[in-house]
Amino acid sequence: MPEGDAVTGATIELDELTKRYGHSAQPAVDGVSMEIAAGETVILVGPSGCGKSTCLRMINRLIEPTSGRILINGEDVTGIDPVKLRRRIGYAIQSSGLFPHMTVAENIAQVPKMLGWSKSTVRDRVEQMLDLVGLDPREFHGRYPRQLSGGQQQRVGVARALAADPPVLLMDEPFGAVDPITRDHLQDELIRLQHELHKTIVFVTHDFDEAIKLGDRIAVLREQSHIAQFDTPEAILTNPADDFVSGFVGAGAALKRLNLTRVRDVGVVDVPTAAMDDPRETVVDRLREGTSNELLLLDRRGRPYKWLRTGDLALAKGSLARAGTPVTGHVSRDATLRDALEAVLTDSAGRVPVTGRRGEYVGVVDMETLMNSVHELLEADRMAAIEHRHDLEEMRAHHTQEQLEAGFGEGGR
Template identity: 55%
Template sequence: MTATQDQPAPVMIRLEGVTKRYPGQSRDAVEHLDLEIRRGEIVVFVGPSGCGKTTTMKMINRIIEPTSGRILLDGEDVTRTNPDQLRRRIGYVIQQIGLFPHLTIGENIATVPKLLGWKRDRIAARVDELLRVVGMPPEEYRDRYPKQLSGGQQQRIGVARALGADPDVLLMDEPFGAIDPITRDRLQNQLLRLQAELHKTIVFVTHDIDEAIKLGDRIVILQEGSRIAQYDTPEQILTAPANDFVVDFVGRGASLKRLNLTRLSEIPLRQWPTIPVGETPARALELLRSVEEGALLVLDPERRPLRWVMADDLRRGGERGLAGIGVSAAGTVEPHATLADALNELITARYSAIAVTDGDGVYLGVADFDQIQEAIHDMRAAAVSESRAGLVSGG
């Protein structure tokens, strides 16, 4: 069933009075938690250390058994089902990745399908499909071992393995926490791209409010004992925090954090003058003289960005061809990237615009500082309007 504004998606996960108290402890780690998570949403659990967010998530697939309460998965009480069978229906991704070092990448991804008794041909097709889904060509990566991959690549394989049996629910426990910031941004964007295609129900645990704002359809901010301080959309949490705890947890810069609420797909991209890499520098210089922009974007035969070239580049190094002059256009972003991602790229870019590409790297347009500044202006105007509306309704 497709959710609409009038008809929300059905509840996929329901927690009813879920409590967890560890032996020998005088207080509950999770205290009588009630929560509904709708099908196809990314719901992010966030809160300070020790608030019970990971414990809560692990009770959903019964890695940790609840002391009391009920957990329903698509209407079925999972506290009464076989835990091993339950875990095969739920994908699970952890920070440490947990790939089996003695198995190839293909064998790692095939783990759950094999346990479920899938036929060999079906497993092989699924492995190749998932490698393509996470952007890793199967002919290149299928027979490698985990130690031959970077940390970011291993984490992508961890996601592929969790999706092996095509589960409806994916649990992700701080999956990008041990990755460097640049790779982390890319993995977050890839997760958003995957979700746009797959529409899974995802429970994501993080300690990072910026990550929660970027990824979550809804965010659960938890206090000690997994008590809910606020369960809402990222925009509502930033513009209408429920209490002082939420205000303190979100911290300063709430307006700037709203840059994580708008994606490049939601704003009109600017079109930039481009030229195929096979054209001559003389033709490029002629084109450059006819446009207002100070550079051309050189595209390869598949229309993927290669270089930014300016007039001086063309005059000094024209004999090398367009592929050998200018500066690299490698720092691209996809439409699922946020304005904050684009701003980060622009700050470190060697040119004043950043190329936007689709999932295959094909050029779509550019984003620049003027567009981001305009978006910030619109956000500020919207915030003022919301504030005035609140004053009127409150009066």
Template identity: 65%
Template sequence: MASGPSSGHGVEIHLDEVSKRYPGQRESAVESVTMTIPAGETVVLVGPSGSGKTTTMRMINRLIEPTSGTITIAGQDVLGLDPDKLRREIGYSIQQAGLFPHMTVGENVGMVPSLVGWTKTRVAERVDEMLDLVGLEPGQYRSRYPRQLSGGQQQRVGVARALAANPPVLLMDEPFGAVDPITRGVLQDELMRLQADLGKTIVFVTHDFDEAVKLGDRIAVLGDRSRILQYDTPDAILANPADDTVAGFVGAGAALKQLTLRRVREIELGAVPTASADDSPAAFRDRIGSRRGAIGLVLDHRQRPLRWTTAREAGAVSSLARAGRPVEDSVSQASTLQDALEAILTDDDGVAVVTGSRGEYVGVVDIDTVMNTIKSLREEHADEAGGRVTPAGNSA
């Protein structure tokens, strides 16, 4: 590809009148799709089962060959490229991870770099780098087999494998659809964090509109045979659905969904006293103080959150590693305010810890901050509604 996968930066993808018709079928599975996927953005294809969204995505890396039309990546026609080489230059992550069961985690992650000729030393270094990137300790996980991992851990390995050769494009086919809701939210946060750091071009397929709003820079709402009903930013689709079908996808609670359009990094974070697990409990007790509701945060050697503790709890133990209670949930700077609100509501003290790109502590967010943001959003939308002209044929 023109910019080359060695750079790893996202590149533009363009589909022009792309169709797919299977032998013996009267109608095309995909009919004349034209769209541009901007470099470095996450574009989500959302639609009901059978709408052709997965078929459309798989034509990009030629797992399914188009019947007609043109697909270009970084200006190059993919139909003129060797399909095996093309697929090695495009990351691919699917539901239930698709890991090879007879290979270790390290062998799975290093498979594509090995195929494209990287040295063993470089592959080994990349495996550890990728596992660390997706939040799995290399020394603990690289020699395990997929059957020894949870569903969420397998999906993390799947994402690490897709990114291992530093491709500019990542295709994701409902990658989090087979895990429980809590794990799914964590994996979504991880993907947003990774994308903020890496800037890949991501094409993501889902049937879940809430997931599309959370993850997408742009959303393509697809109808029958991948007909594009609306292709726009999540904000624009929530504020003004193109037709009744799109409005049906948006569903109730559009105002609350606006919280998924605001990232934690966009708000001013609070802070709490922190200490290392090796620090003096008595000293930390004094730093937290006796103010009602005051809490502190114990961090590990990499500045990652370990435990919440009050002054009283800190003073009752010989080691801060046992003080208070574990940090059960956290949000990243790339997380949405919806995620932050959910974490706050499930926390005993009504506060969510915020972490950086490597899981390190960067601050906290509380309910007052989120409520003030909701108030501001309501005022913004009230102003917009006051000046909006309703399109003919649509209800306001």
């Protein structure tokens, strides 16, 4: 597995990629050209029927292109065996696509087995992949897909797609069939995985907010996959290319900017904590030492469990088990500020715990921190708009001056 900032992805180049079906007058995908850097996450977004999934599936040749080229790390893959190609490219789809008659371990192990890996290597890899996507190998190894929740199935689907350590991961609306809360958590998980693995990811969605949250760059596609704009989320939000792109951005561009900043990028505060097994005296002392009148009680795995206030101690005679208010929500370090803001707004005290990879306590993000970040984003947008207007005015003035000079020149002649 890669460590640090090592990029394990591959470059992808689509060169005039086209797909025609039968005798249709119009191609489904018409001459798409695009360059994707190694380790980059690129999102394809567009209206239904624009050909974004067709475009994605041509990369691993689940759909054969009619014409054009696909180059991965400079190699034209349109001429090699498609089955071998697919073993080199991870593929995750909506509803996970797991084989129902195989266990979780067997699903994840399938491609490594096809590639001839040894039994011990495959076994280690399965455990590694389950751990990577946040599923306990001891608990999930022998389960069948029907015994998993929708979110767990999607995690296994991603683990299977990454099992053979492919440089490229294709994802076709992988989180579209789960509930909104699970979807947010899966998005955060993908962000965390990409932060660790640095694969090249091409991701199809119809949800522009999801595109903003996940993408390094977004390709907004018109009919036949014509590219309306291919740029960073920031550039598309602040300077959409035309009315078609503006329609995708929609209202509230400044609030959508909250999807571009992660909780790990803002100040996370610390609060007094105690373990649920700590003696009552220890908990009382930590409450007294803290700057606020509350403390976060952690469970045996170090995860946020209950908020405990000074007044709760009087109700707990001997045991703290019944005291305090259960923690109802938390966000990961890879969650967006929009996720955090929603969580904070639903909390009566205006704060939410931040957790690590295994749900362990990291800190707390509060309303003050989030509002300061929102104001900074709005101010940055305001300054960018002023600078853009200034540049336009300079261009117009320069153009007017050139016209005047040209007019004087003609008069002189």
